[in-house]
Amino acid sequence: ILIPFLGFILAFWFYSTRENFKPEMLKGKRVIVTGASTGIGEQMAYHLARMGSHILITARTESKLQKVVERCLELGAASARYISGTMEDMAFAEHVVKEAETSLGGLDMLILNHIGTSYFGYFNGDVGHVRKLLEINFLSYVAMTTSALPMLKESEGSIVVVSSMAGKVGFPFTVPYSATKFALDGFFSSLRQEFSIQSVNVSITLCILGFIDTESAVRAAADLLLVSPAPREECALEILKGAALRRRELYYRYGSTRIPLLLRDWAADLLDYLVRSRYRLDGLKRE
Ligand code: NDP
Known part of the structure; x- marks a missing residue:
């Protein structure tokens, strides 16, 4: 009886002493968001705009970036600008960081979120594709972090790395993608x-x-997953809250990510089985 009671008291103490998120925490902060022409990155840009941050966004499609910047300015961003280019090119990745130095005079938060296009299906043996995806999803993150570190040390800022359940446990049908996400965990956890x-x-x-x-x-x-997707607006906000509170890891949604991962070290086969059971396999072509 005593152990669960002490556990409850400790958990209560831990959560009651944790700092809470306030939107003012990001007001006036200079933030880079990669992969922000669409999806979760776009939503993070809008949240940051509402909170009054200075935003520098990037992706390949200039027309989409222009629209996101216009919307950010309407929503109240302290400033908003974009640079278009591909993260296959490490010189471009470094150039984005340089632009923050030139136009914002420094950097408080680097949000690494972009991913290159991959396929959803059995591993097709294309080694060239794995290499290309590693460059976009992993090496460009390393290059940007390296270039941004002097500014982030100066501001005592933050690096946010957007990963996936597929970067913590083996998922089928996303082999090259999962490899890049596991690499991120190794690099950034060591760093x-x-x-x-x-x-x-x-x-x-x-x-x-x-x-x-x-x-x-x-x-x-x-069509292949038996789970419903969670909303990107809420996901984007949770990422920013975790980043502002300088959390080590952020799980979204908590119940469907953190809890299953507790099985990983003690019941890996059970977790693998649970992961596989979330797929509708009949629609998938066998390679
Ligand atoms: P999207 O596909 O919606 O957005 C990807 C972004 O990356 C776009 O802005 C795209 O713009 C950009 N991009 C693509 N290729 C390149 C390239 N070569 N160089 C530079 N930018 C590029 O992704 P999501 O919003 O769904 O995902 C965002 C993050 O969340 C990713 O890190 C992903 O792994 C992670 N995640 C997402 C999940 C989901 O279910 N959505 C689940 C788990 C993790 P453009 O094409 O204009 O370049």
Whole structure:
């Protein structure tokens, strides 16, 4: 009886002493959001605009970025601008960070969110595709982080890495994508350790997302997944809250991500089975 009671008291103490999110925390902050022409990135840009941040967004499609910037300005952004280009090119990734230095005079938050296009199906053996996806989904994150670190150290800022359940546990039908997301966990979790040893006050928030209702995800997976997607607006806000509170990891939605992951170390086969049972396999072509 005593152990659960003490556990309850400790949990209550822990949660009651945690700082709460306030939108003012992001007012006037200088933020880069990658992959912000659509989906969760676009929604993060709108939330940041409502909170009065300075926003620099990037993706490939200039016409979409222009519209997002216009909307951000209508919603109250302190400033909003974009740069278009591809994250296959590491020089472009570094150029985006340089632009923050030139136009914003520094950086408080780097939100790494973009992903390259991949397929949803059995691994097709295309090694070139895995390499390309690693460049877009992983190496460009490393390049941007490296370029941004001097500014983030100066501002004691934050790095936000948008990942997935597929970056914590093996998911079928997204083999190249999962590999890139696992790589992010390895790199940024190790880097966080080094920041701690070196007393570098830059937070790293790794975001573990479940299925979200963005156009691309619904188009790719809705017919095969037996779960309904969560709303992207809410997801975007939860990411920003976790980032502002300098959380180590953010799980959205908590119940369908954090709780199943508790099985990972103790009952991995059961977790694998539960993951597989969430797919409608009859519609999938066998390679
Ligand atoms: P979207 O497909 O909606 O958006 C992807 C963004 O990346 C777009 O802005 C796209 O713009 C940009 N992009 C694509 N290719 C490149 C490229 N080569 N260079 C630069 N930018 C590029 O993604 P979501 O909003 O669904 O996902 C956002 C994040 O959330 C990702 O990290 C994803 O892994 C994660 N996530 C999403 C889930 C979901 O169910 N939606 C589940 C788990 C994690 P453009 O085409 O104009 O370049």
